[in-house]
Amino acid sequence: MNGTGRMGMSTIKEIAEKTKLSVGTVSIVLNGRGDEMRISKKTQQRVLEAAQGLGYLPNISARRLRQSGLRNMPSVVSFWPTDLAPELLGRFFAGAQNPILEQECAFEMTIQPYKRGQVDRIRELCDKGVYHGAIITGVSAEEQRYLESNRFGVPAVLFNRESSVFSCVYADSYEIGRKVAELFCSRGHRKVGVIVPEHLVQAENNLRYRGFVESCARYGLELEDRHIQIAPMSMEGGNSAARRIVEGGGKLPTAIFFPIGVMAIGALPVFHRAAIRIPEDLEIVTYGDHEAEKYSVPSLTTVKLPVEEMAAACIRLVLGLIQDPGSGPKSIVFETPFVFRESCGGFIREL
Numbered sequence: 001m002n003g004t005g006r007m008g009m010s011t012i013k014e015i016a017e018k019t020k021l022s023v024g025t026v027s028i029v030l031n032g033r034g035d036e037m038r039i040s041k042k043t044q045q046r047v048l049e050a051a052q053g054l055g056y057l058p059n060i061s062a063r064r065l066r067q068s069g070l071r072n073m074p075s076v077v078s079f080w081p082t083d084l085a086p087e088l089l090g091r092f093f094a095g096a097q098n099p100i101l102e103q104e105c106a107f108e109m110t111i112q113p114y115k116r117g118q119v120d121r122i123r124e125l126c127d128k129g130v131y132h133g134a135i136i137t138g139v140s141a142e143e144q145r146y147l148e149s150n151r152f153g154v155p156a157v158l159f160n161r162e163s164s165v166f167s168c169v170y171a172d173s174y175e176i177g178r179k180v181a182e183l184f185c186s187r188g189h190r191k192v193g194v195i196v197p198e199h200l201v202q203a204e205n206n207l208r209y210r211g212f213v214e215s216c217a218r219y220g221l222e223l224e225d226r227h228i229q230i231a232p233m234s235m236e237g238g239n240s241a242a243r244r245i246v247e248g249g250g251k252l253p254t255a256i257f258f259p260i261g262v263m264a265i266g267a268l269p270v271f272h273r274a275a276i277r278i279p280e281d282l283e284i285v286t287y288g289d290h291e292a293e294k295y296s297v298p299s300l301t302t303v304k305l306p307v308e309e310m311a312a313a314c315i316r317l318v319l320g321l322i323q324d325p326g327s328g329p330k331s332i333v334f335e336t337p338f339v340f341r342e343s344c345g346g347f348i349r350e351l
Contacts (some may be wrong), residue, residue: 011054018050032129041127048129048153052147052283054063054327066205073320074107076315077131079122081138082113083199085233085260087290088307092137092159095308099315107319119143126152133318135159136166155321157314160305167321167329169313171336176303177259180285184255185219187283187344192216193227195255195267197260201230208259227253231296238263242270253345254282261286261293264300283344298342306334 016026021043055093069163078096080089089111093235099105106128110131114121119139137159139147148165184192196209216223226248231237237270238258246250258264263287268278278298286293286302293300313332321327343345 007086014054015047015050019046030129044127046154054214074132074319076107076133076135076318077110077112078135079112079114079137082115084138085262087262089122091307092311095311095313098312119146123150123152126154133322135314135318136219155318155325157318159314165329167317169310169332171305171334173207174211176336177208178215180218180257180303181212181221183285185221191251191253193245193256195229195231195238195256195258195263196350197233198230199233212257233260235262235266238266239270243265246270246274256282256284258286261290261302264295265292268296270304278343285344289339301341302339303336303343304339305336310321310334
């Protein structure tokens with residue numbers, strides 16, 4: 001049976017035989033009405049796992065699909081935490097549509113926001129048989145452990161998180177922080193700073209920030225507590241954090257790392273008004289490579305996260321898992337090169 005499945009009664013009978021359930025029960029679950037008809041979660045899970053094993057795509061929103069003529073097109077959901085940098089969303093979906101534009105495949109994609117602490121909602125929606133596959137972005141270490149311990153009924157891919165349980169597409173976050181510290185050391189800096197979003201400091205998987213702090217110690221860079229400023233992940237957050245550094249007294253750092261680039265955009269006017277010249281008095285390196293970092297004055301040197309390419313890889317992975325649900329988890333690791341611009345530079349090669 002190929003991965004697109006077949007929608008006839010024969011497949012439902014096969015699933016019923018495999019699960020030792022009635023054809024009626026199987027049909028209800030595959031049509032996403034298990035909760036409504038009070039069928040237990042455990043039974044629904046059995047049906048969905050059996051359906052996957054037979055390469056069968058359940059009849060998602062059957063009436064809508066029949067009306068639109070989409071037939072049995074795979075439906076992929078992307079779970080997106082509400083506190084993740086909003087500019088990432090546009091870049092993610094620009095990349096996600098590439099497999100369609102390149103005529104590799106056709107699929108439907110839904111964005112499903114979720115709040116921190118409500119990761120069980122992801123499992124609940126996946127277990128309802130509403131989607132064929134899921135891409136999960138921005139989960140905390142604790143949320144990831146929960147999902148890995150409580151598997152659900154559709155193939156899933158983690159975006160920018162490493163996992164041995166799920167397929168995943170990620171970059172080495174610790175290495176990003178490490179190589180920024182190495183760059184500052186190579187540039188002759190001794191006193192450095194970092195302006196970091198609240199969630200990155202508080203999170204268990206704060207590898208980008210940790211990689212920078214630990215590597216500063218390794219390379220002999222001075223990182224005073226007052227030069228570690230924590231703020232909301234926004235331009236306003238970056239602006240207020242920069243003001244605290246500038247107005248805090250004492251000798252200022254000569255290089256600052258912004259693990260979220262948008263915060264650096266907000267900080268630039270503070271340095272300008274304080275007559276701090278960039279890069280002559282202060283060098284800046286960011287992370288992410290949002291478009292605004294290219295056109296700011298000065299333009300910002302960054303560690304590039306290839307969001308678009310990573311999103312396309314997530315799509316290809318999840319569609320492959322839908323077609324072949326028996327295949328094991330796959331990992332794809334992306335490089336994060338420096339993009340040297342006006343705010344910090346002097347190197348021809350990339351570290």
